[in-house]
Amino acid sequence: MPDLLLELFSEEIPARMQKRASEDLQKLVTNGLVDAGLTYEGAKGFATPRRLALTIHGLTARSADTREERKGPKVGAPEKALAGFMRAAGLSSIDEAQIQSDPKKGEFYVAVIEKPGRDAAEIIAELIPGIIRNFPWPKSMRWGAGSTRPDTLRWVRPLRSILCTFGPETEEPEIVAFEVDGIKSGDVTYGHRFMAPEAIRIRRFDDYTDKLNAAKVVLDSARREEIILQEAKNLAFSQNLDLVEDSALLHEVAGLVEWPVVLMGSFDERFLNLPDEVIQLTIRVNQKCFVLRDPKSGALTNRFILVSNLIASDGGKQIVAGNEKVVRARLSDAMFFWETDLKTPLQARVQKLGNIIFHEKLGTQLQRVERIKSLATTLAPLLGANPAEAERAAELCKADLVTEMVGEFPELQGLMGRYYATAQNESSSVAAACEDHYRPQGPGDTVPSDPVSVAVALADKLDTLSGFWLIDEKPTGSKDPYALRRAALGVIRLILENNCELSLTDVIGQACSGHQRDALAAADISGVTPDLLAFFHDRLKVYLRDQGLRYDLIDSVISEDADDLQLIVRRVEALSSFLDSEDGKALLSGSKRAANILRAEEKKDGKVFDSSVSADLLSDPAEKALAEAVDVAVSKAKAAVDGHDFTAAIEALSQLRAPVDAFFEDVMVNDENAQIRENRLNLLNRIRQATQTVADFSKIEG
Amino acid sequence: MSQSDPHATALDLPPHMRPERSFQGLILALQRFWADYGCVVLQPYDMEVGAGTFHPATTLRALGHKPWRAAYVQPSRRPGDGRYGENPNRLQHYYQFQVLLKPSPPDLQDLYLKSLAAIGVDAALHDVRFVEDDWESPTLGAWGLGWECWCDGMEVSQFTYFQQVCGIECSPVAGELTYGLERLAMYVQGVDNVYDLNFNGRDGDERISYGDVFLQAEQEYSRHNFEHANTDVLFQHFKDAEAECQALLAAGARQRDEAGDGIHKVVFPAYDQCIKASHVFNLLDARGVISVTERQSYILRVRELSKACGEAFLQTEAGGAVAKESQHA
Ligand SMILES: Nc1ncnc2c1ncn2[C@@H]1O[C@H](COP(=O)(O)OP(=O)(O)O)[C@@H](O)[C@H]1O
Numbered sequence A: 001m002p003d004l005l006l007e008l009f010s011e012e013i014p015a016r017m018q019k020r021a022s023e024d025l026q027k028l029v030t031n032g033l034v035d036a037g038l039t040y041e042g043a044k045g046f047a048t049p050r051r052l053a054l055t056i057h058g059l060t061a062r063s064a065d066t067r068e069e070r071k072g073p074k075v076g077a078p079e080k081a082l083a084g085f086m087r088a089a090g091l092s093s094i095d096e097a098q099i100q101s102d103p104k105k106g107e108f109y110v111a112v113i114e115k116p117g118r119d120a121a122e123i124i125a126e127l128i129p130g131i132i133r134n135f136p137w138p139k140s141m142r143w144g145a146g147s148t149r150p151d152t153l154r155w156v157r158p159l160r161s162i163l164c165t166f167g168p169e170t171e172e173p174e175i176v177a178f179e180v181d182g183i184k185s186g187d188v189t190y191g192h193r194f195m196a197p198e199a200i201r202i203r204r205f206d207d208y209t210d211k212l213n214a215a216k217v218v219l220d221s222a223r224r225e226e227i228i229l230q231e232a233k234n235l236a237f238s239q240n241l242d243l244v245e246d247s248a249l250l251h252e253v254a255g256l257v258e259w260p261v262v263l264m265g266s267f268d269e270r271f272l273n274l275p276d277e278v279i280q281l282t283i284r285v286n287q288k289c290f291v292l293r294d295p296k297s298g299a300l301t302n303r304f305i306l307v308s309n310l311i312a313s314d315g316g317k318q319i320v321a322g323n324e325k326v327v328r329a330r331l332s333d334a335m336f337f338w339e340t341d342l343k344t345p346l347q348a349r350v351q352k353l354g355n356i357i358f359h360e361k362l363g364t365q366l367q368r369v370e371r372i373k374s375l376a377t378t379l380a381p382l383l384g385a386n387p388a389e390a391e392r393a394a395e396l397c398k399a400d401l402v403t404e405m406v407g408e409f410p411e412l413q414g415l416m417g418r419y420y421a422t423a424q425n426e427s428s429s430v431a432a433a434c435e436d437h438y439r440p441q442g443p444g445d446t447v448p449s450d451p452v453s454v455a456v457a458l459a460d461k462l463d464t465l466s467g468f469w470l471i472d473e474k475p476t477g478s479k480d481p482y483a484l485r486r487a488a489l490g491v492i493r494l495i496l497e498n499n500c501e502l503s504l505t506d507v508i509g510q511a512c513s514g515h516q517r518d519a520l521a522a523a524d525i526s527g528v529t530p531d532l533l534a535f536f537h538d539r540l541k542v543y544l545r546d547q548g549l550r551y552d553l554i555d556s557v558i559s560e561d562a563d564d565l566q567l568i569v570r571r572v573e574a575l576s577s578f579l580d581s582e583d584g585k586a587l588l589s590g591s592k593r594a595a596n597i598l599r600a601e602e603k604k605d606g607k608v609f610d611s612s613v614s615a616d617l618l619s620d621p622a623e624k625a626l627a628e629a630v631d632v633a634v635s636k637a638k639a640a641v642d643g644h645d646f647t648a649a650i651e652a653l654s655q656l657r658a659p660v661d662a663f664f665e666d667v668m669v670n671d672e673n674a675q676i677r678e679n680r681l682n683l684l685n686r687i688r689q690a691t692q693t694v695a696d697f698s699k700i701e702g
Numbered sequence B: 001m002s003q004s005d006p007h008a009t010a011l012d013l014p015p016h017m018r019p020e021r022s023f024q025g026l027i028l029a030l031q032r033f034w035a036d037y038g039c040v041v042l043q044p045y046d047m048e049v050g051a052g053t054f055h056p057a058t059t060l061r062a063l064g065h066k067p068w069r070a071a072y073v074q075p076s077r078r079p080g081d082g083r084y085g086e087n088p089n090r091l092q093h094y095y096q097f098q099v100l101l102k103p104s105p106p107d108l109q110d111l112y113l114k115s116l117a118a119i120g121v122d123a124a125l126h127d128v129r130f131v132e133d134d135w136e137s138p139t140l141g142a143w144g145l146g147w148e149c150w151c152d153g154m155e156v157s158q159f160t161y162f163q164q165v166c167g168i169e170c171s172p173v174a175g176e177l178t179y180g181l182e183r184l185a186m187y188v189q190g191v192d193n194v195y196d197l198n199f200n201g202r203d204g205d206e207r208i209s210y211g212d213v214f215l216q217a218e219q220e221y222s223r224h225n226f227e228h229a230n231t232d233v234l235f236q237h238f239k240d241a242e243a244e245c246q247a248l249l250a251a252g253a254r255q256r257d258e259a260g261d262g263i264h265k266v267v268f269p270a271y272d273q274c275i276k277a278s279h280v281f282n283l284l285d286a287r288g289v290i291s292v293t294e295r296q297s298y299i300l301r302v303r304e305l306s307k308a309c310g311e312a313f314l315q316t317e318a319g320g321a322v323a324k325e326s327q328h329a
């Protein structure tokens, strides 16, 4: 069966668009062919900086003939119905339709639409121009004299030639002839821009890859990546260095060359005084080069790996020298930023934050810093942090936003703050907080443990959350532009992983009043705290479930006003281990039984049985014992919960197991005497009250 | 159009004129190359601009359907790029060589590479690359797609197919080449620091380096840009230029209406004021006195000016308009 080869040769395609484009080309062409009634065995798309290519093998040479019968109106139907049918079926006269009959319907028209199969080449020639014209480039352009025409071709960069051949393996393939905006398809392509620019005639795919290879073009980007990585590692190894791998950079670089040639350069050692991250970013972002590490110390070295697109006649000497020149200039720029930044203490930059709007309704970064400062200072004692240090850290934590270095490399925010704070002799806690208060940035990120960092990180996130809640910009569905879910999860992890005990209600209130002092004087905060607390509850449930805790247990212990996350978790944990024990299982089923009876009887009587148990009405020893046991359990459990000792509370509850079991064994709740019955129901309610001290047992499954 | 052999040209030249020996020789070689292609070789525009693109020979002439080919050197001022003479290749005042071809010819990439050969960049030795860089000038309301052209990792030129200028679709599309002359010269002369470039191609006592000409100025202007420029005066200049631009455009429109010929009468002078506003904005920006929110609104104000100038230009003969029969005739 025949194969199809298509190549769209253009001026340089942006590296970041190549992969997607080769996939789109493959999808669009194969879908189009299948829709036209062809089948194929396999297809693969390719991209280099100058071409998109597609090979499809085992394509059927012709689509099958098709025959379709379309039922129409009854014979003698109104003119209008007949006309509609003829139009839909493509008939010019009703005589072209057949008449069939049906015992129920009688005689009616049937149009028989027969379509003969078509040659694949014809289908391809018709399909591809449309795909080219409507190609889904993220950005496309016009060019040249033709650009005045409204229907001019748009492509990512000027499209220069099209190669399209089709034919069986055993025969000479043929050009599939078509034209797009004056470009006629042919069987010609071109090799490497500098090393083999001549035209090459191509017949089919294997011949295409071979000839391109000979013309210094590696068609497959995965292969180019492989070559670069291997050569880079070898080169590093030969110098006793380690390559700092970077898959995103590798991918990009492979999209910038058709024939990768890996070389090594170096820079002046004095630049090693710059932070490693700055060196790496400078070399990576601006020069698209890889950095190298000393395998022993792990420190960056003054060497780098560059990937060129040329086998130079001098072995690459000039290319290396040229790249070194640029790296030197870039690092010298970074050095300029670094030294300039160091001249101004962070403190002196803080006022400039007044020029940066954080959010139009929430004021400037300076106002934000003031709020974070006051909140972090309040939180500090609760977290074991020195309030003065927390205040200092909060004061400085955003100052690096107005440094030259962060202006150049925004991704270094926080990290530069730490470097500059260290350089100006801030305490190590303050310096660390400048970076770590952004943490955790996601579920995989580490949570700071230094109390100063924790205080500022909590203050930062709580300020953000309460602010956006106050202006009613909460996350909805998949929309969360300010990453508020991430911030809430951050708060949860900061609190839990550091075993902090604090009342969220209180701190949300404090955060809100900070906003009221600033831009939101008139804001109504009354509804915000419970609503934000409920949001925390939701995030906590998701988080704990991901940690492997049972959802129903979490649900059973979170009451509307539960605002100490630490306590919630401890309660769930105690409950969970209790319910794994025999006593726990039995008590759960006993209390469920009590609840079921209560529910049924309360429904019957239309009243709630929540009065106190009258000792005089108790007669059976089992009910007397239970009444006593419940009183003891309730008071012990309450006291234990108040002291946050959930194991003791559970222990108190577990004492109920035996009396509850005995009660159901010996006692008939629905006594004939209405008073006794009611008293017993009130006793059942006491069991519910007892368990309620720890959790809402009705929410627990099982 | 005749295309002379670049190597023959270089060899015909006396040593001090060769691009690999002298900065001015490189400029002359590029001018020669593009003159041979049929460009009008213009002189720098006599105003402070951030890039050769601001020269009316590019901004305004890129508009309308009339063919246009121009090449020129343009001193470019980038106040924020000042480094007190301490950076080896970044200057707050440097020279761009600008080529504008409307419509963009099909072989523009080849022409560019040939022009590099003409100044001695040997493509068998140097790694020349076209790396995505979508060009945009928010103040000019202009954008295009193209590349940064890299030579051994150094960005030596910007290559753009203009799609829109002054907020107006380019029809036809023009191709713009912007060479960073100092950086190219550093390659060709094989020096590591821009200030070491040989400017006049002479040796010994007669040798004048780039540093001899510009180092002191770079230091002084860096001080000016970052420390001394009087921001109150600059804010006033901005307002004045903006008002003057609008006033001139209004005057030209009035005269157009009086003449009844549909031809705008005062476009180039109005555009000068737009250039001025743009440069003053760059200075204020370098001084760090424009906040993030204000920044956007300043950019928009300049863009409004450039848009109005571009629209007025299309109502002139150079912009492709044809005078209507005057109603008063
Ligand atoms: N500050 C500078 N000093 C020296 N050369 C520069 C400087 N900035 C840019 N260049 C050079 O000028 C060329 C054009 O600059 P670019 O910023 O791309 O211009 P434009 O703003 O016109 O697009 C660049 O390719 C680079 O070689």
Ligand SMILES: [Mg+2]
Residues within 6 Å of the ligand: B133, B148, B155, B158
């Ligand atoms: Mg650029």
